[in-house]
Amino acid sequence: MPPGGTLLFHDGKVFLADGGYDGVLVALDVKTGEEVWRSRLGMSLKVDSAIAVDDENVYVMANDYGESRSATEYRTAVAAISHTTGRKTWLQRRDWGTKDYDVQGSVAGKHLVYADSNRNLTVRDTATGAQLWTEKIGEDWTWQPTVANGLVFLPGDKLTALDADTGETRWTLSSNGRGAFNNPSVINDVLYVSDHDDGVWAVDVKTGKRTWLCDDLEADGPETFLRVGSSLYGATGGLSGGGVVALEARTGKVRWVYDDNEDNGEPWQVAISGNRLLVTHGPEIYALPAV
Secondary structure, eight states: OOTTOOOEEETTEEEEEOOSTTOOEEEEETTTOOEEEEEOOBTTEEEEEEEEEOSSEEEEEEEEOTTOSSSSOOEEEEEEEETTTOOEEEEEEOOTTOOOTTOEEEEETTEEEEEOTTOEEEEEETTTOOEEEEEEOOSOTTOOOEEETTEEEEOBSEEEEEETTTOOEEEEEEOTTSOOBOOOEEETTEEEEEBTTSOEEEEETTTOOEEEEEOOOSSOOOSEEEEETTEEEEEOOSSTTOOEEEEETTTOOEEEEEOOOOOOSOOEEEEEETTEEEEEETTEEEEEEOO
């Protein structure tokens, strides 16, 4: 797979785009590493990257060379592949000129949501792949939309919640003079997001009202979140001053911050295993107590 490629996990399998000449999606048994299935969309279709996975399918971006006008001008497509069989569930070709560079997204219920480097936000029906709506968003192509509770959440100078079926704005939340919001995460009906001033916000997903704001981390604002019991864990990006933070989930009070003092430019990642928090930072992996 290409460096930095997305790994998706579900039902005891890891899914990845192989990044090679074949352009296939591969499912591996997470315990043994053995290949479970290898999915090919067609002779002219090459899987480029994985977007998201749910209880039914793995959703991928693909390049379609069947109608290519030149070596650099070709169509792209979105496809759903059954995570149990590896067979194609549906495939929808995108318009000419719609590139697939750095597509990021998420899935929940009947909504597959993704954004690309051309700042297109698109919502599709997970059952058929039919496009529900699309629109241009923001000025930052690194935005990753999050979908949950029938809403699409977008970062930026203000946090915005859109109706996943129609694209209509349901609520917005101002940063009140602080830096812009980073990519949000929704866990148990609570939205967690950091801002560019390294604060962490907890927001009610239905109303958009702030529950708490933690602005005394003494670390970079986390980019990904994981909640276990009463603790919220956040992992920062690859800038110096990063690490893993543990917060009281109900109040935002800082419990601890962990940093290995290795400035390797790599982002931090967190996962839970039993009563241990597993943390990676570049080539290093650490086991920390989950509190």
